[in-house]
Amino acid sequence: MPLIRRLLIANRGEIAVRIARTAHTMGIDTVAVYADPDVDSPHVSAADQAVRLPGDAAADTYLRGELLVEAARTTGADAIHPGYGFLSENADFARQVEAAGLVFVGPAPHTIAAMGDKLAAKELLGAAGVPVLPGGMVREDAKAEALVARIGFPLLVKAAFGGGGRGMRAVREQADLARAVAAARREAGAAFGDDTVFLERLVERPRHVEVQIFGDTHGNVLALFERDCSVQRRHQKLIEESPSPAVDRALRERLCAAAVAAGRAIGYVGAGTVEFVLDPSGAFHLLEVNTRLQVEHPVTELTTGLDLVRLQLLVAQGHALPDAPVAVGHAIEARLYAEDPVRGYAPSVGTLHRFDIPEADGIRVDAGVVTGSRVGPHYDALLAKVIAYAPTRDEACRKLAHTLARARLHGVRTNRDLLVGILRSPEFAAGDADTGFLDRHSAADLCAADPAVSAIHAAAAALAGQAERRAAARVLTGIPSGWRNVRSADQQVTYAHDTDGRTTVTYRLPDHLAIDGKPLPGLVVHAAHADRVDLGADGVRRTIAVHRVGDTVYLDSPLGASELIELPRLPEPAEAEAEPAGSLLAAMPGTVVRVAVAEGEHVVAGQLVLAVEAMKMEHEVTAPHEGVVTHLPVGPGEPVDAGAVLAVVTAPVEAAG
Incomplete structure (x- = not known):
């Protein structure tokens, strides 16, 4: 029976942190690996030791099995846990690990290979009685x-x-x-x-339902119940829950029986997931078997009380599985991504000036970042998973939405508002969401803010700014900001905001404040500090948290979150337009992987111009309007920086002139 004393975690981000946490509770030392962009990543400090992986292409560094095996040898590790993604379903890597005399925490290489060939896997599992497409x-x-x-x-x-x-x-x-x-x-x-x-x-209007299975070396295969992962974008799961609101006891028994049959047919050992597509009639068909731990495994852990990473490590050391558990309550997980849903889900990079998700009973946060972390373009956009557990589905949904809404996430745009909108939507609350949910509901509608947020937050930003200036004053500290012996012009500050507009606040404290020339009705300023403003407006009192980083002001309140940029009071003369009209700019650093047009070609609005790979996803850049491609400075394989001109599409009138 192998004994694991030291474990190398061949992954990064939140899953590496999560694996290290469980390993330490079992008395197992851990080794992290990191590429250069991850030198300050939390997963590095979460481990007992860390090894740098050399290489120029940061995104590919974690895919070099020989480097990972050598890191394990160097540090005296007994085993390697691949997490998920990267090499977790790579049979060749599993063979490399075993050939080096190390324990691979996962299924046998032949199992990974068998399920990796999806056509052969479907034939094998279909013969075992599992329904297939x-x-x-x-x-x-x-x-x-x-x-x-x-x-x-x-x-x-x-x-x-x-x-x-x-x-x-x-x-x-x-x-x-x-x-x-x-x-x-x-x-x-x-x-x-x-x-x-x-x-x-392709099954139309399906639900995506999967069953967590676990096998051991003693021939036992358990089904740890189902998860519903139907809310997806581009087939990337956003929200996962257990149990599924679409599955009753009889269907659950059939799903679990099919999953166990699949596990037995391939002699499965370790954690795996049998994924099904569930059609509106209740019939289900196999999608695939994922031979690894899943991103959404926490919802199974919270409903069964099991630690799946602990089980993986025990099974890898030859221990038998426990008796079949009982699932209790409801758990739901939301994936927090660094992307902007309202702007076409554009990835977002930068520094997380604040990453604060409030703690509460029944709330779990698996994060790969902290305040101060740098989010770059090299890896996928997942920042964290936020999971809620409660006795009922309704309570779990409300608890998760409330927690996300109160999170303070500054410096990088996220899909937080989209997640809250989904959780609070009538269709999702009723348990009726399928994989087409986000096709039917626009991101703009789901992310819509309270109408009062713009004025209230702009007022709070101005009040916090004047409080900060008064606190820094060296003389006459007791008088209001902007006070004059003879009143003349009001104090004024203008903010640019994420709707591409501007808001001007004028004030003469203590008794006057207006937003774009309109007095804020029923204004009562109870307290104003640099980091917090307590004010009443229109009969409602609220506290707004304020966080300034340079000229950017981040505001959080029960109304939502805002990001305002304070504009200079005496701006420099306007410069000439930096880029020609019709320029398509790179939203973030990436690599051009496809160019679909040529210079001089006529295009229509929405037509594909090129595609850029960033954060391990391919992002299509389309023509914003009809016109002619008058400039195409990039080609396939070329790296581009954020803000780089990818193409210029000139409107017909401009092209003719």
């Missing part, structure tokens, strides 16, 4: 059309080796097939190092 592997693009003739539309293009929604594309007509296959290949290759894709029949 028609599909097939595409190793040569020329053979895709013949496969489509057998499968039919609509269909799904998927990465053949890997998971997490990487490379997944829905295709509903022949004209879109080649483009979807090519894009899926690029994204799969970037994420998993293998660009083979798989085609599969």
Whole structure:
């Protein structure tokens, strides 16, 4: 029976922190690995030792198995835990680990390989009685059309080796097939190092339901109940919960029986997930078997009371699984991403000036960042997972939404408001959401703020600013800001805000404040400090937290969150326009992976111009209006910085003139 005394964690971010936490409770020393962009990452300090992984391409450094095995040897580790993503479902890496005499905390290499070949896996599991959808592997693009003739539309293009929604594309007509296959290949290759894709029949308006399984070396396979992961964007899960609101006891028994049959058919050992698509009639079909721990495993832990990482480590040391648990209560998880849903889910990079999620009973936060962390373009955009547990689904949803709404997240744009909007939407609250939820509900509507937030927060920013200036004053500290013997012009400050507009606050304390020339009704300033303003307006009193970083003011209150940029009172003369009209700019650093047009080509609004890979995802850049591509300074494979001109699309009148 192998004994694990020291564990190397071949991953980064929140999962590396989470694995280290459990290992330490078991008396196991831990070793972290890191690429240069992660030198100050929390997962490095969470471990007992850390090893730098050399390499120029930061995103690929964690994919070099030989470096990870050497790091384990150097530090005297007995075992390697791959977490999820990266090499967690790479059979060759598992073989490398075992060949080095180390324990691989996961299934056997032959199991990973068998489930990695998704077509062969479906044939194997279908023979074991697990319901499957028609599909097939595409190793040569020329053979895709013949496969489509057998499968039919609509269909799904998927990465053949890997998971997490990487490379997944829905295709509903022949004209879109080649483009979807090519894009899926690029994204799969970037994420998993293998660009083979798989085609599969697409079920319309499905729910995504999966069953957590666990196997041991004694022949036991347990089903630890189901999770519902239906709310997704581009097949990336956003919200996961257990139990599923769409699954009753009889369906649960059938799902778990099918999952156990799948596990037994492949002699499964360790943690795995059997994923199903559930159609509106209640019929379910196998999607795939993920041979690793899942991002959403905390909801299973909270409802069963089990620590799945602990179980992984025990099974890897030859221990038998415990008796089948009982699931109690309801748990729901939200994935907090560094992206801006209102601006087309554009990834966001920068420094987290504040990362503060309030603690509460029944709330768990698995985070890979802290205040001061730098969020870069090299890895996926996941910052943290916030999980709520309660006796009922309704209470768990309300608790999670309340916690997210009160979080203070400054410096990087996040999808927090989208998550709160989803959790509070009537359709989700009723348990009716399927995988098309975000197709039916716009991000702008789900993120809509309280109408009062703009005026209240602008007022609070101005009051906090004057309080900060008075606190710094060396003389006459007792008089209000801007006081004069003879009243003349009011004090004035103008803010730019994230709706691309401006708000001007004029005030003459203690009795006057106006927003864009309109007095704030019923204003009562109870207290004003540099970091906190307590004010009443229109009969309602609220406390607004204020955090200034340079010229940027972050505000949080029961109304929501705002980011305001204080504009200079005496601005420099306006400079000439830096970029020509119609310029398409890079939202963040990345690499151009495809150019779909040529200079001089006529395009229509919404037409694909090029695609940029950033944060391990491919982001399409489309024409904002009809026109002519008059400048195309980048090509495939070229790196671009944030703000770089990718293309210029000139409107017809401008092009003619």
